[in-house]
Amino acid sequence: MTNCIFCKIIAGEIPATIVARGAGMLAFEDVAPKADVHVLVVPERHIESFRDIETLTPDESKEMLGFVATTARGLGLEDYRVIVNTGPGGGQTVFHLHWHILAGNLPAFG
Ligand code: AMP
Ligand code: ZN
Numbered sequence: 396m397t398n399c400i401f402c403k404i405i406a407g408e409i410p411a412t413i414v415a416r417g418a419g420m421l422a423f424e425d426v427a428p429k430a431d432v433h434v435l436v437v438p439e440r441h442i443e444s445f446r447d448i449e450t451l452t453p454d455e456s457k458e459m460l461g462f463v464a465t466t467a468r469g470l471g472l473e474d475y476r477v478i479v480n481t482g483p484g485g486g487q488t489v490f491h492l493h494w495h496i497l498a499g500n501l502p503a504f505g
Pocket of ligand 2: 396400401403440441442491
């Protein structure tokens with residue numbers, strides 16, 4: 396999608412620190428980290444938000460979840476938090492589905 400910042404990162408049009416790539420997925424460091432470790436995981440195919448998760452095939456959904464876990468493991472993490480902000484009221488500011496992986500220095504939640 397032309398005006399999507401994450402599509403531009405995926406296309407290599409704007410720089411990012413890539414952490415992992417594979418299975419139609421990309422992981423890169425968040426430019427404004429909210430914890431000691433803050434990585435974003437995105438599908439290479441533009442999907443606006445978690446609401447649209449059912450447009451993925453069951454295999455794609457499984458790959459995506461596996462890639463989040465594999466990326467966290469590759470970062471050497473055992474304990475971490477995964478967040479998907481959904482819609483503006485849910486804190487979403489970039490409208491390309493992404494999974495936040497956060498670790499270290501996390502505020503209490505729930
Ligand atoms: P959300 O608020 O859940 O939509 O998360 C969007 C995240 O993208 C925020 O944590 C931003 O810091 C991050 N972000 C925005 N632009 C970039 C960029 N160019 N490279 C890396 N992360 C970004
Ligand atoms: Zn996009």
